[in-house]
Amino acid sequence: MVVAVVGIVVSMGVSSYTGWQKQVHLINGKEEIKSVLVRAQQQATAAMNNKAWGIHLATTSYALFSGDFYDVDNLSNQVWDLQGIEVLSASTTFADGAGGRGSDVIFAKFTGLTVNTGTINLLVSSNSSVTTTIDISSSGKID
Numbered sequence: 001m002v003v004a005v006v007g008i009v010v011s012m013g014v015s016s017y018t019g020w021q022k023q024v025h026l027i028n029g030k031e032e033i034k035s036v037l038v039r040a041q042q043q044a045t046a047a048m049n050n051k052a053w054g055i056h057l058a059t060t061s062y063a064l065f066s067g068d069f070y071d072v073d074n075l076s077n078q079v080w081d082l083q084g085i086e087v088l089s090a091s092t093t094f095a096d097g098a099g100g101r102g103s104d105v106i107f108a109k110f111t112g113l114t115v116n117t118g119t120i121n122l123l124v125s126s127n128s129s130v131t132t133t134i135d136i137s138s139s140g141k142i143d
Contacts, residue, residue: 022084022124022130026123026131033120033134034134036055036080037136038142039064040107041140042112043066044107044109045107045109048066050109051109052068052109053106053107054070054116056077057090057093057104058087059086059090060081061080063078063080069104069106084126090103093119093121094116094117094136095115095117095118113138113140114136119133120136121133122134
């Protein structure tokens with residue numbers, strides 16, 4: 001009887017711990033993406049290399065790039081993999097300012113403003129019910 005009760009308690013503890021780990025992993029991924037978004041905005045505001053700066057989203061990765069558009073072959077792109085986390089609908093995350101949708105947010109030189117507004121939806125790969133969001137407004141505010 002005691003062994004059965006201990007087994008039940010341990011299985012509940014492992015399940016709770018696993019859920020907590022996924023939540024922490026998702027929060028860390030969100031904060032890392034927000035940090036790179038802020039870096040892109042700061043580099044654009046400073047007109048680093050006399051260019052705009054942006055972020056390109058893919059389902060399982062994201063990239064920091066310079067210029068007015070994302071060039072996958074540009075060797076200066078900095079790419080990070082999202083391990084265990086996915087971007088939901090990455091290719092249609094942001095409004096492009098011309099009535100379409102895309103996977104890039106580009107911050108303008110000197111102002112740090114963007115026409116690419118939208119919400120980045122992140123989820124844990126193994127459990128799509130564990131989600132979080134990052135909002136980007138036209139004023140460049142990142143929440």
